[in-house]
Amino acid sequence: MEPMLSVAILNDLHRHRDAGGHVKTWERFAEAATALDDQLELTLYFQGEQDGETRVAQNVRYVTLRPVLSTERIAFLTRLSEHTDLARLNRRLFRALRVHDVFHTTHAAFTQARTALAFARRHGTALVDSVHTDVPRFARIYGEQVLERMFGTTGLAARALRRIDIPGRRAHALRRRIERHWRACAHVLVSQTRDFEHAASIVGAERVSYLGRGIDRAVFAPERADRRRLARRFGVPPDTVALLFVGRVDPSKSVLTFAHAVRALRERGHPVHALLVGRGNQAREVSDLLGEGVSMTGPLPQSELGWIYASCDLLVFPSRTETFGNVVLEAQACGLPAVVADEGGAPERVRDGVDGIVVRDPDPGAWTEALDALLRDDGRRARLRRGALEGSGRPTWRDVLETDLLPVWRDAVRRSARVRGPSELQSR
Incomplete structure (x- = not known):
């Protein structure tokens, strides 16, 4: 021994x-x-x-x-x-x-x-x-x-x-x-x-x-989805597509790329609502950009994150500084497809086109177009969700x-x- x-x-x-x-x-x-x-x-x-x-x-x-x-x-x-x-x-x-x-x-x-x-x-x-x-x-x-x-x-x-x-x-x-x-x-x-x-x-x-x-399988699981709770707790309208961001609300996570893309999508008439979990020095700027189109929770404990992932429609994560991308793994365990940048550790967690999408341009316009295409194709989003669930057997x-x-x-x-x-x- x-x-x-x-x-x-x-x-x-x-x-x-x-x-x-x-x-x-x-x-x-x-x-x-x-x-x-x-x-x-x-x-x-x-x-x-x-x-x-x-x-x-x-x-x-x-x-x-x-x-x-x-x-x-x-x-x-x-x-x-x-x-x-x-x-x-x-x-x-x-x-x-x-x-x-x-x-x-x-x-x-x-x-x-x-x-x-x-x-x-x-x-x-x-x-x-x-x-x-x-x-x-x-x-x-x-x-x-x-x-x-x-x-x-x-x-x-x-x-x-x-x-x-x-x-x-x-x-x-x-x-x-x-x-x-x-x-x-x-x-x-x-x-x-x-x-x-x-x-x-x-x-x-x-x-x-x-x-x-x-992955803590008791916390991160698709069965924990509760869209009504998402509306009650954070004001996410039930008839919108919930786009989730989890992380520091600052330049290190490219959060303004997310915010500008959501604003452009709303201007195009897409019924999307942004949900940000985290804090940072760009929170006010995000709020000013999106107005009533965003809910900001501040930091939340791990025990809260599982049902939030499971209740949203897409994880949108433009950070280019990740060494691993824990949030991507957590989202996938909940059956949530991830849209990620092509740099850092996050894209290594995603099978592009199977359980998520890799955006190969840091410009907010490229993120707008990638998300626009997903929002116009319900079948594709459903396939990505199935892919996330099928690949969610994590250690x-x-x-x-x-x-x-x-x-x-x-x-x-x-x-x-x-x-x-x-x-x-x-x-x-």
Whole structure:
């Protein structure tokens, strides 16, 4: 029998009710790990307002640590959708890491990952990384937003800054930092082909594999559809085609592409209504564009999402920054076809023309035309829904944990020759 394995997951983000897919993914893996109490001790480290610990089960706990240099404390970064720590090292975390056999970093550019890397280099602890966010691209998007707010889009200063391309330089620097982190890792887990090719070019294909996602079949199921409830809760008229968007309501998810397309469809006379689940700095702009043609729920817990997916007609998801596209998988499990962009991880979840549509142009006009064609063809939409249902046999979170993660962690420990046996967590 394999010895007990103690794994630290370094999230570098805040855990809260409205957290995004990165945090939610690891919460689901934590829940799955509770069933493996004879094999695995899992500690998930997050940012928090105060240091603290929450015991999920005997073998699973959440630890929060106050950031050393939070992006929330930097004036021009306060509008970020998710905040992290920019310090080079968190000494409290460094001391806490001594009890673990494997460090699994999930945001290679930031403080918790950098602290784990420093500890691993000093003590030889096994180090693994997984890619959940296109950090360089997000840095570029938000950097451009910051400069636009500060200097506008016209004038000498704005033109000079565009030539210098500070966001592009920052994105390049972050990419190099991530690559240096990967070189120190025993293994890198990715979710899309582009990231596989990138990581393989740095560490070799034998040290790279795919990390899937699971589905909670009790939550995400077509039987949960309730269109009347959708009308009562969110004001979605029952005689309209409900177009769903789930995610941050900001430029990183191309939400205005969705909003402009819906507006154009309504102007053409299509009875469509937009339902947005999420929050972000473009919520007011979306509301102004669509008026009574949109319902905005704000962030919702996972337990609410299943029946909403099942009650809508199409998931419209123009984001080009996804590393996986969890929302697409969740929609398909509910029998909801997805219309997605041709870049990032989302199109790798869709069989184009079978259970969804891939739009190969980021222009809102192209999205309008693609959706217009679907709205004019009830039979095609019905076939896509059937395709989503037929392909919706998805693994559970425990399946993915046991197939994609545990073998990687154990192999990393064998390589580091640091199997400890029962963890010191038992005595804490």
